[in-house]
Amino acid sequence: xxxxxxxxxxxxxxxxxxxVAAQSEYGQCGGIGWTGGIxxxxxxxxxxLNPYYSQCLQDTSSGTTTAxxxxxxxxxxxxxxATSTLTGIAASAPTIGPSHDVGKLPALGWNSWNAYGCNIxxxxxxxxxxxxxxxxxxxxxxxxxNIDDCWPLTTRDASTGRIVPDPSKFPNGISGxxxxxxxxxxxxxxxxxxxxxxxAGFPGSLGNEELDAATFAEWGVDYLKYDNCNVPGNWSxxxxxxxxxxxxSNSAIRYRQMTAAMxxxxxxxxxxxxIWGNANVWDWGARVGHSWRMSGDSSASWSYITSIITTNxxxxxxxxxxxxxxxxxxxxxxxxxxxxxxRTHFAAWVFLKSPILLGTDLSLxxxxxxxxxxxxxxxxxxxxxxxxxxxAPFTPTAGATTPSPPEFYAGTSSKGTHxxxxxxxxxxxxxxxxxxxxxxxxxxSFVVHDMWTGKDLGxxxxxYSTTVDTHDTAALFIKPA
Ligand SMILES: *[C@@H]1O[C@H](CO)[C@@H](O)[C@H](O)[C@H]1NC(C)=O
Ligand SMILES: *[C@@H]1O[C@H](CO)[C@@H](O)[C@H](O)[C@H]1NC(C)=O
Ligand SMILES: *[C@@H]1O[C@H](CO)[C@@H](O)[C@H](O)[C@H]1NC(C)=O
Ligand SMILES: *[C@@H]1O[C@H](CO)[C@@H](O)[C@H](O)[C@H]1NC(C)=O
Ligand SMILES: *[C@@H]1O[C@H](CO)[C@@H](O)[C@H](O)[C@H]1NC(C)=O
Numbered sequence: 001x002x003x004x005x006x007x008x009x010x011x012x013x014x015x016x017x018x019x020v021a022a023q024s025e026y027g028q029c030g031g032i033g034w035t036g037g038i039x040x041x042x043x044x045x046x047x048x049l050n051p052y053y054s055q056c057l058q059d060t061s062s063g064t065t066t067a068x069x070x071x072x073x074x075x076x077x078x079x080x081x082a083t084s085t086l087t088g089i090a091a092s093a094p095t096i097g098p099s100h101d102v103g104k105l106p107a108l109g110w111n112s113w114n115a116y117g118c119n120i121x122x123x124x125x126x127x128x129x130x131x132x133x134x135x136x137x138x139x140x141x142x143x144x145x146n147i148d149d150c151w152p153l154t155t156r157d158a159s160t161g162r163i164v165p166d167p168s169k170f171p172n173g174i175s176g177x178x179x180x181x182x183x184x185x186x187x188x189x190x191x192x193x194x195x196x197x198x199x200a201g202f203p204g205s206l207g208n209e210e211l212d213a214a215t216f217a218e219w220g221v222d223y224l225k226y227d228n229c230n231v232p233g234n235w236s237x238x239x240x241x242x243x244x245x246x247x248x249s250n251s252a253i254r255y256r257q258m259t260a261a262m263x264x265x266x267x268x269x270x271x272x273x274x275i276w277g278n279a280n281v282w283d284w285g286a287r288v289g290h291s292w293r294m295s296g297d298s299s300a301s302w303s304y305i306t307s308i309i310t311t312n313x314x315x316x317x318x319x320x321x322x323x324x325x326x327x328x329x330x331x332x333x334x335x336x337x338x339x340x341x342x343r344t345h346f347a348a349w350v351f352l353k354s355p356i357l358l359g360t361d362l363s364l365x366x367x368x369x370x371x372x373x374x375x376x377x378x379x380x381x382x383x384x385x386x387x388x389x390x391x392a393p394f395t396p397t398a399g400a401t402t403p404s405p406p407e408f409y410a411g412t413s414s415k416g417t418h419x420x421x422x423x424x425x426x427x428x429x430x431x432x433x434x435x436x437x438x439x440x441x442x443x444x445s446f447v448v449h450d451m452w453t454g455k456d457l458g459x460x461x462x463x464y465s466t467t468v469d470t471h472d473t474a475a476l477f478i479k480p481a
Pocket of ligand 3: 232250
């Protein structure tokens with residue numbers, strides 16, 4: 001695993017001078033196999049991102065937000081004029097953007113991590129691809145079959161320096177899997193890390209970007225998820241970046257190096273920045289990749305679903321074609337989410353245009369779950385080729401207060417206006433909105449249509465009321481009567 005910059009924080013505690021070895025900001029502070037320190041600097045909290053990696057992240061619970069990832073960065077116009085005055089690595093870092101031959105719409109696919117963690121192999125990946133066909137997911141538009149962490153051996157090839165697929169997991173190599181995935185009609189994704197090692201301790205690509213991008217291109221890879229573990233101290237961001245623009249932060253530059261390396265291969269890659277919402281990524285992500293994670297790893301819990309919606313609604317301006325806030329992989333089929341919570345999970349990822357990467361053993365999904373993830377009207381909103389913006393919160397009736405996360409969202413598709421209503425309460429409630437309050441509708445009579453069932457619910461004037469089950473989401477298409 002990586003070597004960390006030595007922590008340099010001293011604390012005065014209760015009148016005693018004590019020197020506490022704290023990890024650096026964004027440094028690792030725990031996880032399977034971790035033997036280093038577990039203390040974070042003041043104002044930073046050791047946060048479990050997955051079983052293999054805990055990291056010092058800023059404590060946002062106290063309401064104190066300091067500089068780094070939560071502050072508003074300088075407008076990009078400043079950055080352009082500041083470019084000439086940049087020094088060090090920021091002055092010479094590549095500025096090439098991601099391919100626009102791919103990644104216009106949020107990705108639809110499957111990823112191995114939530115289902116299998118490190119326990120992956122060729123059979124499981126190809127099963128998922130075959131299930132895309134047998135379960136109707138291919139027809140619904142699911143496209144990517146992606147392998148997450150733990151696919152290679154722990155050391156690179158001694159003579160070529162290349163990452164080596166683990167032959168016990170992938171006896172035909174990664175190229176063998178990619179070839180079979182392509183033959184079934186799908187695109188193929190892989191995983192690496194913008195640090196010295198992945199979160200589970202396999203080789204990372206920092207400093208090997210060109211070799212690894214060339215290797216992935218040669219293998220037929222179409223999509224790269226690029227994680228953020230094991231970042232050497234001199235590559236993390238301790239304070240504000242040069243010129244106040246997070247595009248020039250060390251974090252962004254680690255990702256920019258891979259964008260440039262992928263460009264050099266001549267193969268279009270869909271680039272997914274797994275940067276956990278650090279470094280104001282929503283401000284610059286579209287200049288570097290197609291989607292970017294807004295948080296640490298998801299969990300199969302209602303609290304994760306509500307917290308990531310709360311985070312994402314603060315950054316909806318970043319979402320458009322080729323530019324997607326990633327709410328992380330799906331948990332439908334995992335844990336103890338109720339079917340209502342699974343519907344909200346899917347609907348929120350749809351109306352906020354997050355990538356939707358299924359994360360379960362697809363053979364275990366029942367027909368209700370399959371109906372959710374293949375719902376044609378919700379998927380049409382998500383994959384709309386003419387409107388790239390997401391739904392956004394609105395005030396349903398005069399004077400209504402907006403809870404956190406908001407419960408009422410309105411959005412536009414090529415068909416017209418849609419309203420999504422989440423019930424975050426722990427009891428079923430009647431939810432009401434006035435048509436005049438829905439952006440773009442105005443007053444009058446409207447036919448309200450249920451996107452889940454594909455049926456019209458009737459014609460209504462002034463307002464619409466419906467009972468929404470606890471933790472469920474109503475998905476409505478509203479057309480003039
Ligand atoms: C590489 O970048 C150039 C310049 O932006 C662009 O025209 C080209 O399509 C890119 N190629 C790939 C494979 O991303
Ligand atoms: C993958 O793992 C499954 C379950 O452990 C096993 O049945 C299968 O043979 C394995 N396939 C490969 C290629 O190792
Ligand atoms: C960190 O140190 C490595 C090794 O000296 C160097 O290659 C790299 O450019 C440094 N990173 C930054 C952001 O200065
Ligand atoms: C599928 O599982 C969910 C729980 O995840 C359950 O609520 C639903 O009734 C099940 N559907 C069928 C058809 O068994
Ligand atoms: C949620 O339910 C509780 C108890 O049933 C109630 O006191 C509360 O007012 C409800 N919240 C909203 C926003 O309706």
